[in-house]
Amino acid sequence: MKEKLKVKSSKLEVQKIFLLLATCYLLLATVSSCVPQKEKVYRKSKILMDTLITISAVSDSGDKADLAIEKAFSEIEKLDKLLNFFSDKSELSEINKNAGKKAVKVSPETFEVIERAIYASEKTGGAFDVTIGTEITLWDFHNKVKPEDKAIRERLSLVNYKGILLNKRASSVYLNKKGMLIDLGGIAKGYAADKAVEVMKKKGIKSGLVSVAGDIKAFGLKPDGKPWKIGIKNPRAKNEDDEIMATIELTDMAISTSGDYERYFIIEGKRYHHILNPKTGYPADGCRSVSIIAKDGAITDPFSTGIFTLGAEKGMKLLEEMGLDGIIVDKDGKIHTTSNLRGKIEIRGSQGQKRNN
Amino acid sequence: MRLEVRRGKKEITEGTTVADKLLIVALMIISLSGFIFIKNVFPQGTDVRIEVNGKSAYRLPLNTDTTISVKGVIGDTVVEIKNRKVRIKESPCPNKICIHNGWVDRGAIVCLPNKVMVFIGGSEDRQNKTIDAIAG
Numbered sequence: 001m002k003e004k005l006k007v008k009s010s011k012l013e014v015q016k017i018f019l020l021l022a023t024c025y026l027l028l029a030t031v032s033s034c035v036p037q038k039e040k041v042y043r044k045s046k047i048l049m050d051t052l053i054t055i056s057a058v059s060d061s062g063d064k065a066d067l068a069i070e071k072a073f074s075e076i077e078k079l080d081k082l083l084n085f086f087s088d089k090s091e092l093s094e095i096n097k098n099a100g101k102k103a104v105k106v107s108p109e110t111f112e113v114i115e116r117a118i119y120a121s122e123k124t125g126g127a128f129d130v131t132i133g134t135e136i137t138l139w140d141f142h143n144k145v146k147p148e149d150k151a152i153r154e155r156l157s158l159v160n161y162k163g164i165l166l167n168k169r170a171s172s173v174y175l176n177k178k179g180m181l182i183d184l185g186g187i188a189k190g191y192a193a194d195k196a197v198e199v200m201k202k203k204g205i206k207s208g209l210v211s212v213a214g215d216i217k218a219f220g221l222k223p224d225g226k227p228w229k230i231g232i233k234n235p236r237a238k239n240e241d242d243e244i245m246a247t248i249e250l251t252d253m254a255i256s257t258s259g260d261y262e263r264y265f266i267i268e269g270k271r272y273h274h275i276l277n278p279k280t281g282y283p284a285d286g287c288r289s290v291s292i293i294a295k296d297g298a299i300t301d302p303f304s305t306g307i308f309t310l311g312a313e314k315g316m317k318l319l320e321e322m323g324l325d326g327i328i329v330d331k332d333g334k335i336h337t338t339s340n341l342r343g344k345i346e347i348r349g350s351q352g353q354k355r356n357n
Numbered sequence: 358m359r360l361e362v363r364r365g366k367k368e369i370t371e372g373t374t375v376a377d378k379l380l381i382v383a384l385m386i387i388s389l390s391g392f393i394f395i396k397n398v399f400p401q402g403t404d405v406r407i408e409v410n411g412k413s414a415y416r417l418p419l420n421t422d423t424t425i426s427v428k429g430v431i432g433d434t435v436v437e438i439k440n441r442k443v444r445i446k447e448s449p450c451p452n453k454i455c456i457h458n459g460w461v462d463r464g465a466i467v468c469l470p471n472k473v474m475v476f477i478g479g480s481e482d483r484q485n486k487t488i489d490a491i492a493g
Binding site for chain 2: 013014017020021024045046047050051052054056073142209211214215216218222228229230231232233235243244247255256257258259262289291
């Protein structure tokens with residue numbers, strides 16, 4: 001009688017344990033299904049436009065994301081073929097070769113980029129100017145060669161965006177002086193990011209991120225429902241730990257950063273970098289880095305360059321006037337942000353940098 | 358009352374039953390499946406992916422020291438893996454930015470002229486949990 005009872009009770013316990021086991025597995029299953037398996041971020045990188053481009057797409061299907069990302073890459077490739085300064089076959093080269101000779105008929109994309117470049121030139125009072133091309137060809141940042149002062153001075157008269165004549169009806173571009181050269185390096189990447197996002201949206205992608213080197217455009221939200229988190233490079237990073245100066249969360253916005261730390265060399269303690277002041281032909285020295293946030297990459301890209309040239313004080317004033325957001329690190333390392341960014345930007349800080357806003 | 362207490366004490370001190378053994382086995386299974394579960398949800402950075410001109414070329418373990426020559430568009434890029442770190446040892450490119458990058462244990466090294474990209478897998482995901490892209 002006693003034995004029977006024991007067996008019965010152990011049977012009951014076995015049942016209890018199985019129940020416990022089942023509950024545990026159910027719990028595990030629920031937890032793992034909470035980790036977003038429905039929507040995922042698909043990411044791919046390619047080298048195009050002489051830089052590293054990374055595209056992310058949020059989708060519930062890997063095939064769908066892959067197709068959209070590939071379409072976006074081929075759009076960028078197409079733009080690169082039209083706008084490449086170094087390629088002999090680009091439409092841009094055609095315009096440059098015919099400077100002072102004749103107007104060149106171009107595709108709507110090329111026309112639009114140049115139109116938007118001129119807009120940025122007008123707003124910045126010429127601090128951004130795509131006709132800087134003639135001066136850029138004098139500098140060699142790979143081999144650390146500083147051109148002769150005389151050569152720089154001689155070509156200055158060829159730097160003036162007002163010499164770009166657009167004919168909208170004929171979709172043509174004419175440079176009115178022989179030797180003038182348009183270099184779209186300060187706007188093409190931002191514009192390409194805009195176009196890539198457009199293509200992905202058309203392919204049914206609701207959220208993603210396109211980064212063409214330092215020009216980034218974000219749209220929609222991540223699978224966890226949060227906006228995209230973008231880091232801004234510290235212009236004087238010493239190691240991996242202080243590489244990021246600040247972070248900001250963005251959705252349906254573009255951000256571009258121009259800095260004096262990308263392509264540069266130092267001679268006798270003076271830093272010569274790739275952002276040339278169109279007024280002087282020499283590297284602009286008012287800032288270390290400028291980041292601009294706006295709806296379009298075709299705005300953020302040229303304005304980050306133009307405001308870098310304007311310097312912190314004039315730059316901040318223009319940003320507030322235009323209602324654009326920006327973060328400027330001035331030549332002393334002090335950080336300035338537009339008033340609208342207060343509370344939205346997380347500054348990690350770094351050595352020698354003080355905040356001022 | 359006193360009798361009940363004594364009986365309870367007696368039951369606890371009895372030897373292990375079938376049920377006890379089953380409980381131990383069940384607990385072991387649960388804890389083991391927990392390990393597997395965590396490994397799947399939080400993958401560690403253990404592989405190195407090398408791409409050439411946008412196409413996947415090699416996949417190597419990060420914990421095995423290796424040196425590999427990768428044919429790019431202008432020549433051979435030599436990638437070295439040592440002590441769970443990766444570097445580009447030799448490159449045919451003019452500016453050698455990739456070589457100056459030095460040893461890296463997360464993220465990526467890119468040689469633009471030779472179109473060679475080296476990604477450290479897994480750890481890239483861990484980094485991306487905090488930041489999605491870098492401007493500048």
